[in-house]
Amino acid sequence: MTDKPIRIATRKSPLAMWQAEFVKDALEQAHPGLIVELVPMVTKGDIILDTPLAKVGGKGLFVKELEVAMLENRADIAVHSMKDVPVEFPEGLGLVTICEREDPRDAFVSNSFNTIDELPAGAVVGTSSLRRQCQLRAQRPDLVVKDLRGNVNTRLRKLDDGEYDAIILACAGLKRLKMDDRIRDAIAPEISLPAVGQGAVGIECRLDDARVRTLLGALNHQDTATRVLCERAMNNRLQGGCQVPIGSYSELQGDEIWLRALVGEPDGSKIVRGEISGPVADAETLGTQLAEQLLDEGAKDILDKLYGNA
Ligand SMILES: NCc1[nH]cc(CCC(=O)O)c1CC(=O)O
Secondary structure: OOOOOEEEEEEOOHHHHHHHHHHHHHHHHHOOOOOEEEEEEOOHHHHOOOOOHHHHOOOOOOOHHHHHHHHOOOOOEEEEEHHHOOOOOOOOEEEEEEOOOOOOOEEEEOOOOOOOOOOOOOOEEEOOOHHHHHHHHHHOOOOEEEOOOOOHHHHHHHHHOOOOOEEEEEHHHHHHOOOHHHOOEEEOOOOOOOOOOOOOEEEEEEOOOHHHHHHHHHHOOHHHHHHHHHHHHHHHHHOOOOOOOEEEEEEEEOOEEEEEEEEEOOOOOOEEEEEEEEEHHHHHHHHHHHHHHHHHHHHHHHHHHHOOOO
């Protein structure tokens, strides 16, 4: 089982490298004698830095090159932020493991203010996420939302350079990079519902690679997997991508799963919210049901408009 090294295809950003190293360490710990190597590579999402992701278009900007590497047998697994993983996988590849979730909340980061509420009218907030923008503008239409791209370190530098009064990032990325001290406020899900899968790391591999799938089994965290699959089923039914403001967050409560979701207009002028709960065993069905509920209650109109079907 442990003779051949496992090669991890990874992006080169500090967060991606941290996540790949984390999986390497966990695999080597779980399987003494196993050797795991990193194969760093550049993706389209890393190259196109000057355009908001929502305008670049196409799903899976950060994962395609990694998938090609696995299909061409230049790598065996890819480690992803679940938030960036598209709904569908290329033939022969699939997500087989989801690791324990880090803090799923959005983070308010600023050098001058402690919370969104403290921001004065006209303050400039950096984010390129339509989901974050939508929820921010819904509560504070008086704020100015300005695009902010680049990896976590680049975004923090732009804040420090004074381009923004505050920025919104994921708590998970900051915590993993040991920059917890940058989090002025972990924003409650009621204020900013996180992205599908936010805070969770997933592992993709060739589905016919039985050896690797068995080795990866040790890293799966079932509670996280249930939650993320529930949130993804919701998103899947909506055909959500990064062009649409969609938030979705589930929590386990004993044998039940509680899922909340929203679809909104990018400017926050309209938000359709819903929630559902039921047995953990029905997690994915519940996700689909909540999506249908949202579509009936107005999400369909928002999505049709954003995708140009109206
Ligand atoms: N879209 C980039 C991205 N993908 C995953 C994370 C954070 C870590 C995570 O959600 O697991 C980030 C950065 C951010 O949103 O601040």
